[in-house]
Amino acid sequence: MTPELSIVIPCFNEEENVRAICAAVTAEAAQHARSHEILLIDNCSTDGTRALMRALCAEDPRIRAIFNNRNYGQMRSPTYGIYQAEGAAVIGMCADFQDPPAMIGAFVAQWRAGAQVVLAQRRSERTSPLLGAVRRLGYALLRRFGDIPVIPGATGFGLFDRVVVDTLAAWNEPEPFFRGMLVESGFRLAVVPVDRPERAAGTSKNGIGALASFALSALAGSAKSLLRLPILLACVAAGIAGLTALGVIVAGLLDGPILALIGFALAFGMFAVLLLFLGLIGEQVRMLAERSRNVPLVIEEERINFPADRARPAARTLIRRP
CATH class of the missing domain: 1.20.58 (Methane Monooxygenase Hydroxylase; Chain G, domain 1)
Structure with a gap:
C-alpha cells in the first residue's frame, strides 16, 4: 500500500545518529500521518552505518534502505532518495537532528491546508564564524545573481507533495540544486520558522570545501x-x-x-x-x-525492504522514481 508520508534521510557515517533519528521520526509520523515509510539512503559510509541500517530494516518493514556504490555528494544522493520515495507527501531531512523531527507535524498541517511545498526557515544558525561567512557569501551570490529568488535560511528541510516530486524528477538535472528547483517550479509554497538545534552526535561532513563545491554547483545551475x-x-x-x-x-x-x-x-x-x-x-x-550523457544521479549497490515492483529501478530511470 502506498504510504501517505515518506521521510527520506540521507546518511554518511551516521552510526551515532541513525537509530535515534529513525525512532524519533517514527514517533512523530505515527502521530501525524495515516501511514508512513522511512527511506534511508547511504552515501557509501565507511563506519558502521550500513550495519545499523540493515538491523533497522529487519526490525521494521516500514524502514527501507538504499546503498550507493560510491559517494555521490550532498546534492545528488539526497535528491535521488526523494525521487525514490512513494508517499503522497515526501519529507527530506538530515540524520543528525539539525533538522528537528518535531517539525513533521507542522509540515503535514501546512500540506493538508493546501501547500504543495513546505520549507523550514532557520531563525538561528550555530556554526563556526568561518563556515558561517562562507555560507552567507554563497547565499548572497545566489540572491544577487540567481535566476530565481532564494529563501533566506531555507536549507531544503521540508515537505514536498507527490506532484512536486514527480515534476522535478522529470527535469533530469545532473547536479540538482533541489531547494532552488522547489522555488523555480512555482508550486504553492509555505514557510515554517524553526530554531536549528545542535548536531546530536558525530561531526559535520560539510566543511569549507564541501560548501564551496555546493555553492559553485548551485551558482552554475541556477544563476x-x-x-x-x-x-x-x-x-x-x-x-x-x-x-x-x-x-x-x-x-x-x-x-x-x-x-x-x-x-x-x-x-x-x-x-x-x-x-x-x-x-x-x-x-x-x-x-x-x-x-x-543521461548520467544517473546515483548507481545503487543494494536496496532493502522495497516491494517487489520497486526492488530495482530500471537502468534508464535511475534519475527518476521507477
Whole structure:
C-alpha cells in the first residue's frame, strides 16, 4: 500500500545518529500521518552505518534502505532518495537532528491546508564564524545573481507533495540544486520558522570545501544570467588596463614604484575575476555534458525492504522514481 508520508534521510557515517533519528521520526509520523515509510539512503559510509541500517530494516518493514556504490555528494544522493520515495507527501531531512523531527507535524498541517511545498526557515544558525561567512557569501551570490529568488535560511528541510516530486524528477538535472528547483517550479509554497538545534552526535561532513563545491554547483545551475557578466567586466577591465598602462608610464617618468605596484595589483585582481567566470562557464559546460550523457544521479549497490515492483529501478530511470 502506498504510504501517505515518506521521510527520506540521507546518511554518511551516521552510526551515532541513525537509530535515534529513525525512532524519533517514527514517533512523530505515527502521530501525524495515516501511514508512513522511512527511506534511508547511504552515501557509501565507511563506519558502521550500513550495519545499523540493515538491523533497522529487519526490525521494521516500514524502514527501507538504499546503498550507493560510491559517494555521490550532498546534492545528488539526497535528491535521488526523494525521487525514490512513494508517499503522497515526501519529507527530506538530515540524520543528525539539525533538522528537528518535531517539525513533521507542522509540515503535514501546512500540506493538508493546501501547500504543495513546505520549507523550514532557520531563525538561528550555530556554526563556526568561518563556515558561517562562507555560507552567507554563497547565499548572497545566489540572491544577487540567481535566476530565481532564494529563501533566506531555507536549507531544503521540508515537505514536498507527490506532484512536486514527480515534476522535478522529470527535469533530469545532473547536479540538482533541489531547494532552488522547489522555488523555480512555482508550486504553492509555505514557510515554517524553526530554531536549528545542535548536531546530536558525530561531526559535520560539510566543511569549507564541501560548501564551496555546493555553492559553485548551485551558482552554475541556477544563476545563468551570471554568465553574461564577463561581457560587462571585459569592458571594465579594458578601461582599467588602459588606466594601469598610463599609471605605469607615469610611474616610470616620476620614478614612482608604488604607483606601478598598484597598477599591477589591479591587473591581477581583474585576472582573478576573469578566472572565476571562466570556472563558472566550465561548470555550465560540464552540466550540459552530463545531461547529454543521461548520467544517473546515483548507481545503487543494494536496496532493502522495497516491494517487489520497486526492488530495482530500471537502468534508464535511475534519475527518476521507477
